[in-house]
Structure formats: structure tokens, C-alpha cells
Amino acid sequence: MIRLSGLQKIYQGEAGPVKALDNVSLTVQQGEIYGIIGKSGAGKSTLIRCINLLERPTDGTVTVDGQEMTALSEAELREARKSMGMIFQHFNLLSSRTVLENVAFPLELAGVSMAEREKRVLPLLELVGLSDKKDVYPAQLSGGQKQRVGIARALASQPKVLLCDEATSALDPQTTESILALLKDINKKLGLTIVLITHEMHVIKAICNQVAVIEGGQLVETGSVFEVFTRPQSTTAQDFIKAVVNNKLPEALAAVISDKPAADSNVVVRLSFFGATTNEPVLAGLIRRFAVDASIISGNIDHLQDTPYGTLLIELSGRPEDIQNALNYLHARDLGTEVIGYVARHAYAAC
Numbered sequence: 348m349i350r351l352s353g354l355q356k357i358y359q360g361e362a363g364p365v366k367a368l369d370n371v372s373l374t375v376q377q378g379e380i381y382g383i384i385g386k387s388g389a390g391k392s393t394l395i396r397c398i399n400l401l402e403r404p405t406d407g408t409v410t411v412d413g414q415e416m417t418a419l420s421e422a423e424l425r426e427a428r429k430s431m432g433m434i435f436q437h438f439n440l441l442s443s444r445t446v447l448e449n450v451a452f453p454l455e456l457a458g459v460s461m462a463e464r465e466k467r468v469l470p471l472l473e474l475v476g477l478s479d480k481k482d483v484y485p486a487q488l489s490g491g492q493k494q495r496v497g498i499a500r501a502l503a504s505q506p507k508v509l510l511c512d513e514a515t516s517a518l519d520p521q522t523t524e525s526i527l528a529l530l531k532d533i534n535k536k537l538g539l540t541i542v543l544i545t546h547e548m549h550v551i552k553a554i555c556n557q558v559a560v561i562e563g564g565q566l567v568e569t570g571s572v573f574e575v576f577t578r579p580q581s582t583t584a585q586d587f588i589k590a591v592v593n594n595k596l597p598e599a600l601a602a603v604i605s606d607k608p609a610a611d612s613n614v615v616v617r618l619s620f621f622g623a624t625t626n627e628p629v630l631a632g633l634i635r636r637f638a639v640d641a642s643i644i645s646g647n648i649d650h651l652q653d654t655p656y657g658t659l660l661i662e663l664s665g666r667p668e669d670i671q672n673a674l675n676y677l678h679a680r681d682l683g684t685e686v687i688g689y690v691a692r693h694a695y696a697a698c
């Protein structure tokens with residue numbers, strides 16, 4: 348649906364040229380929710396604005412639904428943009444117009460009659476849950492309601508693609524959740540392709556299928572959300588994931604753990620489960636096969652795109668050769684096995 352190829356964007360800043368995008372290529376399939384995550388200044392806004400050519404790339408091509416946007420004249424571009432809605436962090440509503448008039452605005456610009464505008468806008472207000480606010484002005488709405496108006500307005504011209512520029516960054520966590528749920532619902536109901544930029548990994552985790560990580564204007568990692576969450580390759584992706592996956596050691600354990608084994612120390616291991624392996628009785632198999640004890644220190648199972656994913660922190664005790672055999676057994680399974688460190692026997696009371 349969207350193909351970016353070799354995109355480059357150089358701004359002429361006051362202190363000289365700024366390379367905001369450096370050879371960015373990516374493909375977004377029809378019906379996907381594609382998230383682009385990066386820290387401040389990474390190039391996210393520039394990238395999303397290059398998709399509808401609000402920002403013209405210095406080099407490279409943008410193709411949307413088979414049409415090369417970068418080859419169009421300004422007039423052709425205005426027409427092509429109708430197939431792409433956009434929502435913004437600060438909503439960008441017209442304060443002197445009611446909710447209905449705001450949502451109808453793109454249709455008004457397109458010369459659609461008042462009667463037809465109303466006919467098309469009312470179902471959209473229902474879709475975003477604002478039917479009872481149609482005659483209200485933006486100042487009387489909450490942030491979440493304003494973003495719902497923004498979403499309805501973006502949908503007014505029946506776009507195939509919805510671009511979301513930090514759409515939930517100005518909202519509290521609960522409202523963010525409801526807006527993300529609405530976007531997911533719209534994606535499902537209308538089959539709309541959604542591209543969003545964010546600096547928050549929980550947004551990606553909540554609704555995206557695919558993710559791209561951007562740093563210094565370059566894509567440093569792309570893949571399914573499940574792949575990137577469970578096996579992040581870049582340090583940037585790993586840093587983002589730390590914010591949503593709690594891999595912190597319990598304080599009492601962190602105080603006594605060492606990275607060097609002692610003669611009689613127990614081994615602390617983090618197991619990561621993905622998909623089908625989540626249901627495997629790994630610990631039972633371990634204890635049955637080897638003369639080791641496995642105490643559970645902490646654990647959690649979460650879901651990513653309806654696939655179970657979890658980590659388990661365990662402490663293995665036994666003779667060193669039995670522990671080694673047990674570790675070899677774990678390494679041979681289809682799960683992540685990471686030795687976190689060593690604790691002296693009885694130094695930490697695992698349950």
C-alpha cells in the first residue's frame with residue numbers, strides 16, 4: 348500500500364544543512380497498523396510528513412496505492428492526498444466551528460453540498476462515539492473527545508490510509524488507551540491502513556502489527572512487533588522495550604547477585620517464552636531429567652498481537668555438572684535462556 352524507497356530529507360537549517368532522513372526504505376502492507384518509533388529528533392515527524400508530501404523529500408520516492416506521489420504536480424497531489432487522512436498531536440481543530448462543522452470541513456472544501464455533508468458526517472460521529480456532541484465547540488471538549496473529532500475529520504474523505512502524528516502524546520494514559528482502541532476498531536471495521544509515529548513503546552505494543560525503529564534519520568530495525576519485542580537487535584529497540592517489559596531483578600536479589608560463579612553458587616536464569624513454547628512444561632521436564640532444583644523468583648506472561656509471550660526468572664541449584672546439563676537442555680529448547688548471574692547458596696531465599 349505504501350512504499351518508501353531511498354528517502355532522504357535535508358533541511359537547510361540556520362547552522363547549515365540537517366540530514367533528517369537518510370536512505371529510508373520501508374513497505375507498509377494494505378490493512379496493517381505500522382508503527383514508527385524513535386527518540387526526539389530521530390526524524391519521525393519528517394518521515395510521516397513525507398508520506399503525504401507535506402514535506403517533500405530531497406531524494407527517493409514515495410508510492411501510495413500504486414501512485415508515485417513524488418512524481419505528481421501540486422494539483423495532482425492535492426487530489427491524491429484525499430486518499431490519506433491525518434491526525435495530529437494537538438488535534439488542529441477549528442475553534443469557531445462545531446464538532447459537526449469540523450468533521451465536515453474537508454467535504455466543504457471539496458464542494459460537497461450541506462445536506463450530503465451532514466449525511467456523511469453523522470455516521471462518522473457515531474463511529475467515534477460523539478453523536479451527542481455534534482453541535483458543541485472544541486473548547487467544550489476533553490482532549491480525548493477532540494482527538495475523536497480529529498479522527499472523524501480524517502475519515503471524512505474516505506481515505507485508504509490514516510497517518511497519525513503522535514496522536515496520543517497529549518493525552519492521559521486512560522484516554523490514550525481508548526483512542527488506541529478506537530484506531531484498532533477503525534482499522535478492523537474499515538480495513539484502513541494506519542501508519543503512526545510515537546516515542547512510546549506501549550503504543551506500538553497496544554495496536555501495531557509491524558514496527559520500524561528510527562535513529563538519527565536511519566531505520567535501525569524493522570519487523571513484526573512480536574519479533575522486535577522478543578528479539579530486539581538494535582540497542583535503541585532494546586532501550587524502548589525495557590520501558591514496557593519489566594525485566595528488573597527484585598531488589599533483594601540484585602543486592603546479592605554476582606557475575607562470577609563461586610564453588611557452590613546457584614545460577615539465576617531468565618527464560619523467555621514465545622508463542623507455542625509458552626505452553627510447554629519446560630520446568631517439569633528439567634526437574635524430571637536432571638538432579639537440579641528450580642525455584643521460581645518471578646514471572647509474567649503477556650500477549651503481543653494475540654501471541655503469548657513471557658519471562659520467568661529461576662534459580663537453579665544442584666551440583667555444577669548437573670546445573671550445566673540442565674542449562675544445555677534449556678539452550679536446546681525453542682526459548683530464550685539467559686544466565687543472569689550467580690548467588691551463593693542460601694544467600695537469597697527464592698520461593
Ligand SMILES: Nc1ncnc2c1ncn2[C@@H]1O[C@H](COP(=O)(O)OP(=O)(O)OP(=O)(O)O)[C@@H](O)[C@H]1O
Binds near residue numbers: 358365389
Ligand atoms: N524545518 C526544519 N528546519 C531545519 N531542521 C529541521 C526542520 N524540521 C526538523 N528539523 C530537524 O530534523 C531532525 C528531525 O526532526 P523531526 O521533527 O523529524 O524529529 P522527530 O523524531 O519527529 O522529533 P520529535 O519527537 O522531537 O518531534 C531534527 O534534528 C530537527 O531539528
